Amino acid sequence: MNTDYIKVLAFDADDTLWDCQSHFVAVERQYCDMLAPYGDEQHISGELFKTETKNMAELGYGSKAFTLSLVENAVKVSGGSIDATTLLAIQELGRSLLRLPATPLEGVDSTLKALRGRGHYKMVVFTKGEILDQENKLMRSGLWDYFDRVEVVADKTPRQYRELCATFGIGIDELLMVGNSFKSDIEPVLRLGGYAVHIPFELTWEHERIEEFDHPHLVRIARFSELLQILR
16 A cells, blocks of 8 residues: 555544443443343343434434433333333443543554654544544543544544545545544545555444455554554
8 A cells, every 4th residue: 555645644533542342342231231120131232232223313423322322222121110210320321431541552652653753644533423522532542632633523424534635635545544443434435545544443333343345545454553664
């Protein structure tokens, strides 16, 4: 992959810069334990995913949308019999995700510092979710100052990628997207003619699973620090 003409580096946030999915998985397990009187873990989780999927068009992504789905699903699977005390406990369980530590993954801080120091690129966080939640995580991570811009969008559609390029006054072939989700971070950019680096995370949310493919504009790496070899 030739990166000589890349002008903007765009970075996904959750599970690319810091661990997020493992916290959601832990919360969902506790949630299933709380709802054990109404079904086993497979049933509760399956119904929760259906509820989340149904709500995405109106609620989008992120901790707040997830919490609303937790509460709605609890009422549904319990047939309306769940008590208010348990619902409040579920709400607080979901709310705890707003305080996840956002500790940078291995190699992230040093790599971003090195790339910033080179001065060759504009660097942007390009992530989906709820703006306050994402900005707070970025602040807690200590990575904010490495970036020229932070863009939080409802979803990563081709239109959003085109608008990102327009913001920086570049063509799509001058953008390199770095992320863990093939569905959100990689495929749309490649389809438009841009470049992408895929860094798979150990956990993948079911909604983000998609059949992957090879592409001349795509590089897969195992460690974030390998970006320094790609971007010479």
